[in-house]
Amino acid sequence: MKIREKIRTVPNWPIKGVMFRDITTLIQDPEGLKEVCDAFYNRYKDMAIDKIVGIDARGFIFGAVLAYKMGIGFVPVRKKGKLPYKTIEAAYTLEYGESVVEMHEDAISPGEKILIMDDLIATGGTISAAIELVEKLGGEIVELAFVIDLPDLKGREKIGNHKMFALTEFEGE
Numbered sequence: 288m289k290i291r292e293k294i295r296t297v298p299n300w301p302i303k304g305v306m307f308r309d310i311t312t313l314i315q316d317p318e319g320l321k322e323v324c325d326a327f328y329n330r331y332k333d334m335a336i337d338k339i340v341g342i343d344a345r346g347f348i349f350g351a352v353l354a355y356k357m358g359i360g361f362v363p364v365r366k367k368g369k370l371p372y373k374t375i376e377a378a379y380t381l382e383y384g385e386s387v388v389e390m391h392e393d394a395i396s397p398g399e400k401i402l403i404m405d406d407l408i409a410t411g412g413t414i415s416a417a418i419e420l421v422e423k424l425g426g427e428i429v430e431l432a433f434v435i436d437l438p439d440l441k442g443r444e445k446i447g448n449h450k451m452f453a454l455t456e457f458e459g460e
Contacts, residue, residue: 291455293319308435310406323434324352326454336429337399338362342417346404348388364417377419379412390420397425407435411445
């Protein structure tokens with residue numbers, strides 16, 4: 288099965304001109320979900336990673352599964368106001384708005400090796416904010432992992448020298 292074929296494209300959502308890449312069709316398919324989770328596990332199982340940071344909300348799906356399979360901790364990066372303890376925050380701009388994400392201030396210890404996961408990289412705003420949070424706490428980012436890369440939106444330009452991995456991409460569509 289090809290992961291890309293299981294991803295639905297929804298034109299003009301949430302606003303006109305946006306081609307939304309909907310992973311719900313991928314994750315509701317048992318073989319699709321298994322293929323994605325296995326691909327990430329096979330890539331990262333032998334790397335020195337202490338924790339996985341998953342970005343609200345779809346990054347939780349793959350990040351939590353991978354953390355479980357690897358026997359390591361999972362750290363959520365949530366939208367502002369959703370975490371119950373003391374937090375640090377970072378603001379960012381999306382292709383269709385602005386937002387703030389937070390992480391618990393005690394979620395990562397200095398020197399811990401971190402993998403950050405989300406469903407896709409578009410303009411790079413959300414991942415840049417997550418990188419800022421991890422680095423603010425002294426985490427060392429091993430790699431950034433995504434199911435989908437949208438290279439036309441130039442998100443890679445915002446991640447600096449961090450290594451990035453994506454299972455598939457939608458270019459020029």
